[in-house]
Amino acid sequence: MTTDAAPKPFTMLGDPAAEACEGDACLIPAPAAPIVPE
Amino acid sequence: MSNPIDVQIWSDVQCPWCYIGKRKFEAAVEQFDGEVQVTYRSFELAPDTPVDFEGSPVEYLSQRKGVSPEQAKQMVDRVSDVAASVALEYHYDRIHQTNTVLAHELLHFAKAHGLQVELKERLLRAYFTEGRHIGRADELASLASDVGLDPDAAAQALAEHTYLPDVKADMAQAVAYGIQGVPFFVIDDKYGISGAQDSASFLAALQQSAAERESTPAEATS
Numbered sequence: 001m002t003t004d005a006a007p008k009p010f011t012m013l014g015d016p017a018a019e020a021c022e023g024d025a026c027l028i029p030a031p032a033a034p035i036v037p038e
Numbered sequence: 039m040s041n042p043i044d045v046q047i048w049s050d051v052q053c054p055w056c057y058i059g060k061r062k063f064e065a066a067v068e069q070f071d072g073e074v075q076v077t078y079r080s081f082e083l084a085p086d087t088p089v090d091f092e093g094s095p096v097e098y099l100s101q102r103k104g105v106s107p108e109q110a111k112q113m114v115d116r117v118s119d120v121a122a123s124v125a126l127e128y129h130y131d132r133i134h135q136t137n138t139v140l141a142h143e144l145l146h147f148a149k150a151h152g153l154q155v156e157l158k159e160r161l162l163r164a165y166f167t168e169g170r171h172i173g174r175a176d177e178l179a180s181l182a183s184d185v186g187l188d189p190d191a192a193a194q195a196l197a198e199h200t201y202l203p204d205v206k207a208d209m210a211q212a213v214a215y216g217i218q219g220v221p222f223f224v225i226d227d228k229y230g231i232s233g234a235q236d237s238a239s240f241l242a243a244l245q246q247s248a249a250e251r252e253s254t255p256a257e258a259t260s
Contacts, residue, residue, distance in 0.1 A: 010215070010224065010228065010229060010230030011228060011229050011230070012229070012230045012231070012232070013225075013229050013230070013231050013239065013242070013243045013246070014231045014232070014233070014235040014239035014240075014243065015233070015235055015236070015239060016232070017233075018232060018233030018234055018235045018236075018239075019055050019058075019120075019233050019234050020055050020059075020219035020220060020221065020222070020232050020233035020234065021050065021053040021054070021055050021056065021083055021219055021220050021221075022218055022219035023083060023084070
């Protein structure tokens with residue numbers, strides 16, 4: 001399997017605010033309201 | 039259509055929005071008047087997580103992010119409600135937080151044997167609904183057997199890390215593409231869709247790709 005060297009110029013479709021996981025915080029996803037660390 | 043729309047999906051097997059997004063995408067495919075070929079690509083959200091993390095996801099989040107158990111519980115309840123809206127049962131009280139690299143290796147093993155889509159669904163249900171430990175090779179071999187894969191061959195591939203280079207290649211490809219979050223869908227190597235979109239958005243993207251193929255038939259078969 002090979003990897004393209006350069007970023008792919010995808011045309012992004014859909015709602016850019018759709019919920020997705022970024023990093024381990026998403027292993028439990030973000031709440032509706034912001035959470036303030038204790 | 040003899041040449042299916044190609045959809046590459048980067049996701050992790052312990053990503054709650056990936057399972058929700060999968061259901062919404064599948065609903066779009068059911069409405070789509072054409073064939074779709076799906077390939078799952080590996081994306082490890084937390085590659086430094088130990089295989090045997092002792093504690094619940096709520097405790098994991100509390101430790102990693104410094105939020106209270108009550109706040110973590112709010113998060114769990116919210117995503118479980120969204121999951122239920124697409125007929126998925128999330129049981130965070132049973133989930134085993136773990137490292138997913140072996141699960142990704144197994145998905146590549148399944149791909150080599152033509153059963154990747156089936157195994158992806160099996161792993162997600164095992165993790166979110168059944169509370170199975172998807173970080174352990176013996177559990178993964180059992181789950182592989184559930185979808186018709188040879189459990190002994192699966193166990194051997196996991197022991198020898200036969201497909202680890204494929205997992206790393208997927209991760210490198212994600213970086214090269216600038217993918218920062220999952221699920222991330224790439225349609226016909228042209229369109230990108232990030233997150234658990236509504237089914238209508240997925241359907242529109244599939245239809246747009248199909249329409250472009252019809253307008254440029256020479257490219258569709260290249």
